[in-house]
Amino acid sequence: TAGITQAPTSQILAAGRSMTLRCTQDMRHNAMYWYRQDLGLGLRLIHYSNTAGTTGKGEVPDGYSVSRANTDDFPLTLASAVPSQTSVYFCASSERASGANVLTFGAGSRLTVL
Amino acid sequence: GQNIDQPTEMTATEGAIVQINCTYQTSGFNGLFWYQQHAGEAPTFLSYNVLDGLEEKGRFSSFLSRSKGYSYLLLKELQMKDSASYLCAVSTDDYKLSFGAGTTVTVRA
Numbered sequence: 096t097a098g099i100t101q102a103p104t105s106q107i108l109a110a111g112r113s114m115t116l117r118c119t120q121d122m123r124h125n126a127m128y129w130y131r132q133d134l135g136l137g138l139r140l141i142h143y144s145n146t147a148g149t150t151g152k153g154e155v156p157d158g159y160s161v162s163r164a165n166t167d168d169f170p171l172t173l174a175s176a177v178p179s180q181t182s183v184y185f186c187a188s189s190e191r192a193s194g195a196n197v198l199t200f201g202a203g204s205r206l207t208v209l
Numbered sequence: 210g211q212n213i214d215q216p217t218e219m220t221a222t223e224g225a226i227v228q229i230n231c232t233y234q235t236s237g238f239n240g241l242f243w244y245q246q247h248a249g250e251a252p253t254f255l256s257y258n259v260l261d262g263l264e265e266k267g268r269f270s271s272f273l274s275r276s277k278g279y280s281y282l283l284l285k286e287l288q289m290k291d292s293a294s295y296l297c298a299v300s301t302d303d304y305k306l307s308f309g310a311g312t313t314v315t316v317r318a
Contacts, residue, residue, distance in 0.1 A: 140306070197242070198252075
């Protein structure tokens, strides 16, 4: 089934450790995004990429980094995890970065930092 | 920052109608989206409005008034499977989506 694959589904991480959340799409979408979802706060944009080779900062980028080496992959890295990064992380993509850019979401990665 | 408000929770009976309101104050406006999210699952696209008026899609309709910074999602003939969170999202000046916190709708038999 076409769509977005995220890994891992769930992870428990010790504070101070690094972690990379993987995201792969097979729809040849130009734009990709990383959101975090916390109870009562809704989805907040961490980083985005309008097209392969470019990235940008969203609303809550501190403590996270991304890369977009090709169209399909958009990994999110936490260099040194802190408990406030405990959240559910959703990767999303859209055909274009402007206009009626409908987002398709992955199933999410639940991260717990202790 | 962006300000997108929607009620936290709503409860309705199977077969009834529920209207979820969303008000927004954002930096620019390039359209308003509604997404549905079942517990433990990914959000899925429901509707998109960029011009004022009503868009109808089966049992779901979405309305937009840009001058009032207001939208609503109307769910008709409610079914148990409609129990979910409904997310209002605004495409702002850089075409990035800012989301409200979501409205949890519980459908009772």
